[in-house]
Amino acid sequence: MELTLLGTGAPAGLPRPDCPCAACARALGPEARAATALLVDGVLLLDLTPGAAFAAARAGRSLAGVRQVLLTHPHDGPPVEVPAGLPAPVRVPDGRDLALLSGHRVRALAMDAPGTGYAVTGPDGRRLLYLPPGAAPAGVEEPAAPYDMVVGDVLGRPDGLARLRAVGALGPTTDVVAVHLDHEVPPGAELRRRLAAAGARAVPDGTTLAVGAYEAVPDVPRRTLVLGGARSGKSVEAERRLEAFPDVLYVATGGTRGGDTEWAARVAAHRDRRPGSWCTTETCDLVPLLGQDGPPLLIDCLSLWLTDAMDAVNAWDDAEWSDGGERALRARVAELTAAVRATRRMVVAVSNEVGSGIVPATASGRRYRDELGRLNAAFATECEQVLLVVAGQALALRG
Numbered sequence: 001m002e003l004t005l006l007g008t009g010a011p012a013g014l015p016r017p018d019c020p021c022a023a024c025a026r027a028l029g030p031e032a033r034a035a036t037a038l039l040v041d042g043v044l045l046l047d048l049t050p051g052a053a054f055a056a057a058r059a060g061r062s063l064a065g066v067r068q069v070l071l072t073h074p075h076d077g078p079p080v081e082v083p084a085g086l087p088a089p090v091r092v093p094d095g096r097d098l099a100l101l102s103g104h105r106v107r108a109l110a111m112d113a114p115g116t117g118y119a120v121t122g123p124d125g126r127r128l129l130y131l132p133p134g135a136a137p138a139g140v141e142e143p144a145a146p147y148d149m150v151v152g153d154v155l156g157r158p159d160g161l162a163r164l165r166a167v168g169a170l171g172p173t174t175d176v177v178a179v180h181l182d183h184e185v186p187p188g189a190e191l192r193r194r195l196a197a198a199g200a201r202a203v204p205d206g207t208t209l210a211v212g213a214y215e216a217v218p219d220v221p222r223r224t225l226v227l228g229g230a231r232s233g234k235s236v237e238a239e240r241r242l243e244a245f246p247d248v249l250y251v252a253t254g255g256t257r258g259g260d261t262e263w264a265a266r267v268a269a270h271r272d273r274r275p276g277s278w279c280t281t282e283t284c285d286l287v288p289l290l291g292q293d294g295p296p297l298l299i300d301c302l303s304l305w306l307t308d309a310m311d312a313v314n315a316w317d318d319a320e321w322s323d324g325g326e327r328a329l330r331a332r333v334a335e336l337t338a339a340v341r342a343t344r345r346m347v348v349a350v351s352n353e354v355g356s357g358i359v360p361a362t363a364s365g366r367r368y369r370d371e372l373g374r375l376n377a378a379f380a381t382e383c384e385q386v387l388l389v390v391a392g393q394a395l396a397l398r399g
Contacts, residue, residue: 001122009033010182023183031187059206072132073115111135133180136160146171154178158243166246176200198244228389247295302351
């Protein structure tokens with residue numbers, strides 16, 4: 001089965017008309033995107049958008065052989081003109097099946113937002129799932145095998161991928177292609193980086209793909225360290241990297257700090273932006289978690305883990321530090337980094353990047369700064385990817 005993406009953008013396209021934002025200003029050449037429309041084997045058109053016939057011609061395709069036009073979402077604005085010779089576009093009721101003379105079979109899937117998803121099986125048995133903008137499957141049954149390709153709103157609804165992964169509908173060989181791309185994420189390197197973290201990719205308008213091709217599936221890093229200063233956006237970046245995965249275990253190392261209302265507000269803000277399917281545990285005992293099998297871990301953060309570890313060995317006292325405290329702390333850090341090296345789980349960890357500013361006025365403050373620098377370096381050595389977040393922008397230091 002062959003798929004030609006006549007457009008890959010949001011319904012308003014990219015750049016949006018009359019939008020002055022930086023992302024729209026950079027959406028030029030191959031980064032400019034018409035509203036998403038898919039042509040399957042020249043016989044099935046998923047979503048009819050303005051200029052579809054010209055888009056097909058630019059891609060070296062024709063709409064003359066199209067026998068069915070299916071719509072996935074409500075189309076705002078004036079009605080789209082149907083090119084001569086095309087059948088009238090329709091939406092298949094949820095749960096219904098449609099068989100084409102070409103040998104393609106289509107099943108309409110219910111979404112959790114206005115719109116309809118379509119599972120298309122080609123004459124060759126390859127399976128494609130196409131999801132509308134701003135929507136995720138309302139309920140996914142466990143399939144006999146993963147889809148060969150999933151095309152949908154990866155950036156707007158990463159939880160849709162999580163739902164598919166949870167039931168095995170999206171596997172390690174599934175090619176995930178992002179469409180409905182809008183101006184929330186700057187085009188170019190930042191777009192590719194965010195999609196790769198979800199195991200997805202984007203292609204320019206007019207690209208033709210063979211459903212079932214495996215070679216282009218991004219390799220998602222298994223261990224990632226996200227560094228950054230205060231309010232840099234490091235926690236948001238870490239959470240974003242796991243939004244497309246189900247049953248994430250969020251490991252909070254800061255505790256509750258009873259009576260501290262400002263800390264409680266910080267914890268609540270973190271909790272509110274996490275997906276509802278995630279679980280949370282409050283602990284600094286990271287080694288057993290890393291040694292167990294289970295869902296991905298998001299550890300936030302190593303800075304507070306170090307505070308707890310230094311408290312345990314009384315590292316703040318100069319005498320205690322000299323009389324075994326330093327050795328005890330080094331042993332704890334070595335145990336943690338060994339566990340990271342041996343873990344089979346997917347791990348994203350957050351830590352503060354310190355030491356680039358004012359030298360702390362106290363010996364204990366300087367000791368903490370130095371030990372955190374050593375911990376970050378040791379932990380980073382065991383990670384496939386290391387990011388530094390500055391002013392909300394993630395810079396790849398490794399991977």
